[in-house]
Amino acid sequence: MKTRIYYLFLPFLAFMFSCDDFDRDEQLEYLGENVNMSTPLTVSQTEQYVLLEDFTGWNCPNCPKGTEEINSIISQYGDRIVVAAVHAGAFARPKPDNNNLDLRTDYGEKLLKKYGILSFPSLMVMRNGETSSTPSAWKGKVEEFLNSSEHDANISLGVDVFNDTLLVSTQVELLNDADGDLFLTLYVVEDGIVGIQNDNGTIKNDYVFNHVLRNGVKEDMPLSYEPLQKGDKVSKNYIMKTDAGWIIDNCKLVAILTKSNGNVMQVNQIEING
Amino acid sequence: MRRLLLLLIMLVSGLVVQAQGIFGGKVTGNFQWDIQASREDSTIGAEKVDEKLLNNAFANINYVNGDFSAGMRFEAYLNPILGFDSQYKGAGIPYRFASYKKDYLEITVGNYYEQFGNGLVFRAYEERNLGLDNAMDGLRVVARPLDGISIKGIIGKQRYYWEDIWDSDNGLVRGLDAEVSLNDLVESWKNSSTRMTIGGSFVSVYEQAKPKYVNIGGSDYRMSIPENVGAAAFRFDFSHKSFFLSAEYAQKGQDPNAVNGFIYRKGNALLLKTSYFIKGLAIALEAKRIDNMSFKSKRDETGNMLNVNYLPAITRQHSYSLMAMYPYATQLNGEMGIQADVMYKFKKNTMLGGKYGTEVKFNYSRVHSIDKQPLEGYALNQAGTEGYTSDFFKVGDELYFEEVNFEINKKLTNKFKLNLMYSYQSFNPVAFGHPEQQNIYANIFVADGLYKFNRKHSLRTELQWLLTEQNYGEWAKGDWLQATLEYNFAGKWFFALSDQWNYGNENGDRTHYYNVSLGSTYNTTRISISYGKQRDGIICIGGVCREVPASNGLFMTITSSF
Numbered sequence: 001m002k003t004r005i006y007y008l009f010l011p012f013l014a015f016m017f018s019c020d021d022f023d024r025d026e027q028l029e030y031l032g033e034n035v036n037m038s039t040p041l042t043v044s045q046t047e048q049y050v051l052l053e054d055f056t057g058w059n060c061p062n063c064p065k066g067t068e069e070i071n072s073i074i075s076q077y078g079d080r081i082v083v084a085a086v087h088a089g090a091f092a093r094p095k096p097d098n099n100n101l102d103l104r105t106d107y108g109e110k111l112l113k114k115y116g117i118l119s120f121p122s123l124m125v126m127r128n129g130e131t132s133s134t135p136s137a138w139k140g141k142v143e144e145f146l147n148s149s150e151h152d153a154n155i156s157l158g159v160d161v162f163n164d165t166l167l168v169s170t171q172v173e174l175l176n177d178a179d180g181d182l183f184l185t186l187y188v189v190e191d192g193i194v195g196i197q198n199d200n201g202t203i204k205n206d207y208v209f210n211h212v213l214r215n216g217v218k219e220d221m222p223l224s225y226e227p228l229q230k231g232d233k234v235s236k237n238y239i240m241k242t243d244a245g246w247i248i249d250n251c252k253l254v255a256i257l258t259k260s261n262g263n264v265m266q267v268n269q270i271e272i273n274g
Numbered sequence: 275m276r277r278l279l280l281l282l283i284m285l286v287s288g289l290v291v292q293a294q295g296i297f298g299g300k301v302t303g304n305f306q307w308d309i310q311a312s313r314e315d316s317t318i319g320a321e322k323v324d325e326k327l328l329n330n331a332f333a334n335i336n337y338v339n340g341d342f343s344a345g346m347r348f349e350a351y352l353n354p355i356l357g358f359d360s361q362y363k364g365a366g367i368p369y370r371f372a373s374y375k376k377d378y379l380e381i382t383v384g385n386y387y388e389q390f391g392n393g394l395v396f397r398a399y400e401e402r403n404l405g406l407d408n409a410m411d412g413l414r415v416v417a418r419p420l421d422g423i424s425i426k427g428i429i430g431k432q433r434y435y436w437e438d439i440w441d442s443d444n445g446l447v448r449g450l451d452a453e454v455s456l457n458d459l460v461e462s463w464k465n466s467s468t469r470m471t472i473g474g475s476f477v478s479v480y481e482q483a484k485p486k487y488v489n490i491g492g493s494d495y496r497m498s499i500p501e502n503v504g505a506a507a508f509r510f511d512f513s514h515k516s517f518f519l520s521a522e523y524a525q526k527g528q529d530p531n532a533v534n535g536f537i538y539r540k541g542n543a544l545l546l547k548t549s550y551f552i553k554g555l556a557i558a559l560e561a562k563r564i565d566n567m568s569f570k571s572k573r574d575e576t577g578n579m580l581n582v583n584y585l586p587a588i589t590r591q592h593s594y595s596l597m598a599m600y601p602y603a604t605q606l607n608g609e610m611g612i613q614a615d616v617m618y619k620f621k622k623n624t625m626l627g628g629k630y631g632t633e634v635k636f637n638y639s640r641v642h643s644i645d646k647q648p649l650e651g652y653a654l655n656q657a658g659t660e661g662y663t664s665d666f667f668k669v670g671d672e673l674y675f676e677e678v679n680f681e682i683n684k685k686l687t688n689k690f691k692l693n694l695m696y697s698y699q700s701f702n703p704v705a706f707g708h709p710e711q712q713n714i715y716a717n718i719f720v721a722d723g724l725y726k727f728n729r730k731h732s733l734r735t736e737l738q739w740l741l742t743e744q745n746y747g748e749w750a751k752g753d754w755l756q757a758t759l760e761y762n763f764a765g766k767w768f769f770a771l772s773d774q775w776n777y778g779n780e781n782g783d784r785t786h787y788y789n790v791s792l793g794s795t796y797n798t799t800r801i802s803i804s805y806g807k808q809r810d811g812i813i814c815i816g817g818v819c820r821e822v823p824a825s826n827g828l829f830m831t832i833t834s835s836f
Binding site for chain 2: 031
């Protein structure tokens, strides 16, 4: 009897004896850099811009209020505000009720999990780890960053479209010495997607979703393998794939410069004109 | 909370000292306090010690009552003595445990040390002289369901200085080991002169992946980092009368880490040991091959901490200081070597044995790199690739270490014993990460004589002579001489004088590293104090090493047990 009891543990062995081995083609993910091609930089900046990531979903009744608040912030501060509407979680899950329109992305789900976001809408400003589900408080949070004296880098951008490919050129200029490694994340947001939205219990059939985060994110690409100092300018070119479902003229490319702790140092965006 | 616990334990231990038994159980413990005062000495490179006084101390207090035991260890590094990592600074209780045996189970909660087989896939241990402590914190269960069968299960995290490991990103270590002694299992083999034990173990470390990037040929890539890294080993021990053979083979899954340069190549290790002895003669042979076997519970860690496994050295561990001047360090990324030991004892009343017999020992070891060939289109050990290919049986070009030792132990008279030793060592600084240094070829001679005047008085003299034409860094240039005189008197006191002289340092100061020490032993308490100079150097225990900086000053040690 006393030995038979050990059989109870056998099912666990299958889990224990597993280890994560990657085949050769799974070991490395090509980050799409091609140093031989570039496109002119057409957008630059001289001020600190602020990134707003709005966690939202079509079935989230309070989310349109959040969107209104964001629109109000944009109308006041213009280009300095860069927005990504991250459709993620249970409220964004497609159903026949919304004609199965799926605006979720792998990256959005990953952010949701990483920052432990449960309440919708939730706004995260500059990825400082804090989220707020009270739209009336958002403007104040955004202004904290807008009024901050921190301004450590500028990003210049250029983008060209070739068939289903984007050629993205970036240049990061350091205004202060970098404290640790820096990373660049590139993603596409799309305006003007029409779909169904639950607006405080009312189903709106022709709701327009703007700033929608799209798939194909180039995530946390190292800016340099050497420590960066004030005055350094780092130029990099990337290739990204577009999706047939996107209306490319409604899309913008967002470039986010992050520190190794994930906090955003600078952000900029450029319209993609097919 | 920690202070409260400490106070409580001190109160309990106070009671215990008065009455060694408590609740019918037994309390044991030991204590050590090292105090160092070193001053700046530019001639030997001893740096200024701001604190003037440095202290390392620990006390173990264990309680045993039948099948139940519990214990703790208090440690204080205020501040750590020279050569210990400054991250040890502080005091507290890093080790506490409770354990009980019931039926066929032994359960330990809290901290524990453990080893599977030879340790190729798992060994949690402490080596105080190296400042190394890989104690696990978690659970351990040992089951012995049948005679001859032992199953161990472990889970937990490893100690990392004073870091709150449960709030850290360090990996979680899980393991299982099973061992079967066939002689104990099979009734008819119980009294056989042939004995066989087989065992197998599996260990897995879970560590959350963090982004890791490589640049290959001008392009950036993100690496897929395995979050679960597994290692398995199989072993057997076989003996027949005076013949013994043991083997262990271990394999590790993909584990790109800071030690191996973030390559995906799987690791493996093989350890073979055989020995034979008859009256007066013992022969032992060992062979080892390691390929990419650094296994840590944190993939970015490079030091001695957080080692999940242990790869034993197959070179001789020396106690004479000049013989230990150029020690060997196990090369976790790849090495293959052999060691042979022969010991013969000439019988009493023979021509070579003389009146008291003569013991002769021979030891030889040689360790090479393993064969490593670059992958087509990549540099050798390119991060983000398999790193290299390796022919298992091909010996690498680089000789890491070679040593020949002869030793004669001879009791010449009723009162005088003599130990003579010769060693030839070839030491490759590449193995220590110093390819800019020269290879060292050294001939070392030792004569160690012990004269016993009576039961309570004895005099030991030791002469060591190291001859080499090479220099190693700033602290070891050319030839060395060492003389030691140690007088033990009244059965409990000792007084020693020693001088280590780098007389071969022709371009610099021919420094004398003198040392005077005095000590006493009373029952289980020993106190010693020494004054002198300590040269910059390396100490290795079991192939694991640390560098010891130079010092000039006082050193005091108090040890006690109850």
